[in-house]
Amino acid sequence: MRVEQCKGFRDLSPQEMGRFRFIARAFRECCFGWGFSEVRTPTLEYLHLFTATGTLTPGMLGRVYSFLDWDGWSGQRVVLRPDGTIPVARFYIDNLAGKGLAKLFYLANIFRFEETGKEARERWQGGVELIGVSSPLADVELMVMALEVLTKVGVKGVGLRLSHAGIIRSLLSRLRLSPREQAQVFDQILDGDSEALAEIKSQRPRLGRALAALIELKGDSSAALKEVRALFDHGLPEITPHMDNMISIAELLEAAGVRYRIDIASGRGFEYYTGVIFELYKDERKLGGGGRYDALIPLMGGGEVPASGFALYLDPLLELVAPETALRPRARRVLIQVESKVIGSGFEIARRLREAGNVAEFQLGGQEPADFGWLLELKDEAPFFILTDRTRKQRFEPKDADGVLALVGGRDVA
Amino acid sequence: MPMGFWRWWVAEMSLKIALPKGRLMAETAALLNRAGWGLAEYREKSRLYRLRSETMPRLSAKVFHERDIPIQVAIGNYDLGICGLDWVEELLAKYPSSAVEKVRDLGYGAGALHLVASKANGATASLDEVSSLAGGLRIASEYPNLAESLALDLRLRRFSVFPLWGGAEVYPPESADLALVPGRVGQSLFDYELASLGEVQRYAAFLIVNKDRRQGKDIRELVSSLEAALAPGGSFLAAPEAAEPVALDIRPGDGDGDTVRLALPDGHQQQPTLDLLHRAGIEISDYPSPRGNRRPLIKLDGVTAKVIRPQDMPLQVANGNFDLAVTGRDWLREHLYQFPSSPAVELVDLGFGRVRIVAVVTQDTVVSDVYGLRQLIAERPKSLRVASEYVNIADKYARDNHLGGYRVVPTWGATEAFLPEDADLLIENTQTGRTIAKHNLKIIDTLGESSACLIGSRRGKAGPAKRARMDSLINSLRLAVEDA
Structure with missing residues (x-):
């Protein structure tokens, strides 16, 4: 009986893993370069971790893989991690609370159910969390980092789109929606419904000029933001600090030479966002996103600790990374054919060849000699070593293992 | 013509509907009657599970516990089903991609x-x-x-x-x-x-259809005939x-101080439980209750009793919602197979309600034991369907015996009617084996024995006064068992 692959889950082939590792390495190097440290949290967490803060939408929680495990008699459900940030926030509270700034990153798979089984239910992401600071510079640092990784893996033409959870929330409260309606519309926007705000506007023909401008706020410069800001200089005190925050971020991005586009209505993201929300796009394909989530750690009982972060999605990136950039096995490959009496020397020379940076494989049958640059035969009588350079079509009979190493070359040989 | 072809032909051409017993039965029967489906045997007090239409030769029906119906339709054992929308939504809440589609509100059973x-x-x-x-x-x-x-x-x-x-x-x-x-x-x-x-x-009674079959001409005709027979009137399903x-009285479950909370079984274990209580010198009134009262009065200082389902007791005792419970060892085992770290534990074997837990197949299955069954599975492409009320016992049994890519189909009673068309193997309890023989089934394995038992929690929190009350109750029940 053929056993099928689990619906909604995928295998990664050697080629895909080559690209995966290439992206992961670029991501890691970038994170280390900016002074971040890597963490790993468990795949299973208690469902309670994700419900406790009330910061995942019911729509999202309705798609978690939750179940009762062997310890589940108390009704305590566990979930396959549906989000990367909340576990890292838990890690911070458990291990680093009170120690000030924490710069953490992770590479993890997250699990969310989707009904058709045609979309991935397991997704890989590289996430970065900058915990303990609330400055616009911290947010901009994250955006620059994310763009740096994408440049490093060779993805060009990436768009950066900005929105702001603080502006959306204060806007919604200003529109005199009930708390329940506010939450609903906010969730709609976060779930990607960019028409949600426009709809509300159409139901309210007599909105003030400032609010109307804010709902439709789009632009690609801090100057555009300042124009709108000038409209409500005296009228909208609850929105002003968020608007000023957005303007500072825009100015910093300009100073860093980063192009961006502001679109308040399209703040796709997580309910735990409180400040700027940013998304990275290539041709309308989302490659990653992030935002500020100052309320999450306080809600989890970790004290008044601000934070922001982002994640890059490895699955779409796998499709965008050029195959030739992928990490591959080492270039020099040696196929070793060894007579049983000298198998001990075989192991020894294979080890030395590998240590020198080569691929050294025993002939097991089934390998294609054409895939190897060198063939090495080990015999128990002279000539003990026969080495064939398949590229240059040359045959050597080195005296000993040192001779083999000298001919094949090592790490330091071009 | 080879036998296999005929089986295929019959399976392809037959129309199968799953019908509810219980609350929706009378009105469903009346509706089917108006629609001319010829299922006169579908009525209360009829003990038949399998029905054939007198007017439509290819239409057959089977009677299920309502809760089984959405599952049976979703897994494709039945083309159509009628049951309360509540049970459909219960399935879809956890399994939104189930192959079951809601066709229409039938206008009764709201x-x-x-x-x-x-x-x-x-x-x-x-x-x-x-x-x-x-x-x-x-x-x-x-x-x-x-x-x-x-x-x-x-x-x-x-x-x-x-x-x-x-x-x-x-x-x-x-x-x-x-x-x-x-x-x-x-x-x-x-x-x-x-x-x-x-x-x-x-909710209301709902007609549901298997998603993959809904386009069939026969199915559409059946649905139309049912629609034509519906009483005129609006839907009951306006928004709640x-x-x-x-x-409200919502208080944290802290164990209720010194009161010992005893769970007593409903159903057919009530009489032997009552006898046991009497032998232990414990008086109780309104148990079994003719009007279905679930809070009988027990005349024992500092002890309260509630009547609940024996199936639910191990989980309740593990969580400290009850201190002691009279359940079956089968249900305790079912619970512990699912949750090995549960603190629920057997305290006294009460001796009554003795049953065997058995593996059952149809008489004409050519195997006599589980090894034969394993062989049979290896030779056929389809995975084995194991039906049981004890999903965890069944799962463990199938797993331990390497029964291939099996699936456990949960049932809510009358499991013996699932064979052969809706399951291949049952894990069932039996007292005498008579029901099994009557349904033309045979036992190929005995998984264990079960009888009523008193259970408690290894982690139960109790002060000295409560502890003393519990010990005395446990003791008097133990003595009553020994006296019997």
Whole structure:
């Protein structure tokens, strides 16, 4: 009986893993370069971790893989991690609370159910969390980092789109929606419904000029933001600090030479966002996103600790990374054919060849000699070593293992 | 023509419908009668499970517990089904991609699932307000999937859902904070001084169809004939309305001080349980209760009793919602197979209700033991369908015996009627083996024996006074067993 692959889950082939590792390495190097440290949290967490803060939408929680495990008699459900940030926030509270700034990153798979089984239910992401600071510079640092990784893996033409959870929330409260309606519309926007705000506007023909401008706020410069800001200089005190925050971020991005586009209505993201929300796009394909989530750690009982972060999605990136950039096995490959009496020397020379940076494989049958640059035969009588350079079509009979190493070359040989 | 072809032909050309017993039976039978489906044997008191249409030769029907019907239609054993929308939604809440499609409201059997809590002096609450209550809430329900969805929708920060086989209304306030129970549309008060916090889901009898079969011409004709026979009138399924705020008694389950909370079984173990209590010199009134009262009066100082389903007891005792319970060892084992670290533990073997847990196949299955069955599975492409009320015992049995890519189909009673068309193997209990023989089935393995037992918790928290009461109760029951 053929056993099928689990619906909604995928295998990664050697080629895909080559690209995966290439992206992961670029991501890691970038994170280390900016002074971040890597963490790993468990795949299973208690469902309670994700419900406790009330910061995942019911729509999202309705798609978690939750179940009762062997310890589940108390009704305590566990979930396959549906989000990367909340576990890292838990890690911070458990291990680093009170120690000030924490710069953490992770590479993890997250699990969310989707009904058709045609979309991935397991997704890989590289996430970065900058915990303990609330400055616009911290947010901009994250955006620059994310763009740096994408440049490093060779993805060009990436768009950066900005929105702001603080502006959306204060806007919604200003529109005199009930708390329940506010939450609903906010969730709609976060779930990607960019028409949600426009709809509300159409139901309210007599909105003030400032609010109307804010709902439709789009632009690609801090100057555009300042124009709108000038409209409500005296009228909208609850929105002003968020608007000023957005303007500072825009100015910093300009100073860093980063192009961006502001679109308040399209703040796709997580309910735990409180400040700027940013998304990275290539041709309308989302490659990653992030935002500020100052309320999450306080809600989890970790004290008044601000934070922001982002994640890059490895699955779409796998499709965008050029195959030739992928990490591959080492270039020099040696196929070793060894007579049983000298198998001990075989192991020894294979080890030395590998240590020198080569691929050294025993002939097991089934390998294609054409895939190897060198063939090495080990015999128990002279000539003990026969080495064939398949590229240059040359045959050597080195005296000993040192001779083999000298001919094949090592790490330091071009 | 080879036999295989005929089987295929019959399977392809037959139309199968799953019909409910219980609350929807009378009205469903009347509807089918008007539609001319020729299923006269489908009526109350008829003990037939399998029915053939007298007017449509290819139409056959089987009678199920309502809760089984959406599952049976979803897995493709039946083309059509009629059952309450509540059970369809319960399945879809956890398994939204189930191959079951709601065709239409049949206009009878209307009701609503209510979130209920005990009313008492104190704060008022509504559905919305429940979400702001601090602490972990215990929700008991026969609809655990809907209860979990509800808890997530209400954004409850911390909650436990206790799945039940029945009797949810007797749980609050001591054994659960909230219960999700069926009731009437608009009902505000429930038995045992419970009040509705709001309707969560309205339901009525519903026609459902397997998604892959819905386009079939025959299916469409059947559906039309049913639609033509429907009584005129609007749908009952308007959006639920929020109930008026009521006074609630929601308190954390701290074990109720010194009172020993005893769970007694409903169903056919009531009489032997009563006899045992009598032998132990314990007086109890209204048990078994002719009017279905689940709170009998037990004349024992510092002890209260509730009547619940034996299936639910191990989980309840493990969680400290009850201190002691009279259940079956089968249900304790079922619980421990699922949760090996549970603190539920057997205290006294009560001796009565002795049954064997057996593996059952049809008489004409050419195997005599589980090894033969394993062989048979290896030779056929389809995976084995194991039907059982004991899903964890069945799962472990199939796993331990390497029964291939098996699937466990949960059932809610009358499991013996599942063979051969809706399952290949049953894990069942039997007292004498007579029911099994009557259904033309045979036993190929015995998994173990079970009898009634008194269970408790290894982690039970009890002060000295309560401990003494529990010990004395356990002791008198033990002596009563030895006397018997």
